[in-house]
Amino acid sequence: MNRAIYPILSGAVAQEKQLQVFANNLANVNTAGFKQDQQGFRGLLARAGSPAVISSPMSGIPSTIASRPTGPTERVFVEPHGVRTAFEPGRIRITGNPLDLALQGKGFFEVKTSEGIRYTRNGMFSLDNQRRLVTNVGHIVMGTKGELKVPPGTVQINAQGTIEVDGKQIGTIKVVEFPDAQMPQKFTEGLFTGGSPKVTADPQLQSGHIEESNVNSLGEMVKMIQGMRSYESAQKLIQTLDNMTQTAIQDLGRVQ
Secondary structure, three states, X not given: OOOOHHHHHHHHHHHHHHHXXXXXXXXXXXXXXXXXXXXXXXXXXXXXXXXXXXXXXOOOHHHHHHOOOOOOOOOEEXXXXXXXXXXXXXXXXXXXXXXXXXXXXXXXXXEEEOOEEEEEOOOOEEEOOOOEEEEOOOOEEEEOOEEXXXXXXXXXXXXXXXXXXXXXXXXXXXXXXXXXXXXXXEOOOOOEEOOOOEEOOOOOEEEOEEEOOOOOHHHHHHHHHHHHHHHHHHHHHHHHXXXXXXXXXXXXXXXX
């Protein structure tokens, strides 16, 4: 088999992984608080065995194939190398529900799940049958002094997260933030985990609003199309090399 196929094949596999990330971003374009992902890549030198980053997350297969690393060999492979989450804020949308909250700037809501403490930017909150403040999937929203139970009455939540019912304070929503170099990792159901957050001293919340996904659907569609074209180019290259090998074998057979 023509050995040139292997670097191209590695690029096609990496591109396929990137397409999966784009597809997941598009699937969550309407998910409140969702943060888009970007697939990273790295190059692997065939003989040196030491990885070298040669492409940005948005690079395609052609640039990968054209890479010519220094070292004992000119062949280089590419492989997926981690997924970076973009924490830029999404657009703010009015809902009119006083329990819906949007965070301005950095920070996460702290919630309690069956698997421990997690974090989210999805502020679509409601009350469960015990009148506890919960997320749209039932995780308990934490306050600065534990769970928040909201008695019947007119609810108001100010910009600092203090909850008042008929003018009486019943608790404050806990908002935490992470250092830029220690951001949490994605978990499931729009949650994040890990890191060592600290309580935000002066959070800025908007009641009656939620933060939408930060995915740009149009931009993501363009990336998807570019990725598909790169993947198809790799397929054609592999097919061409395979045909060349087949032709060479047939010609050699006639000479014999």
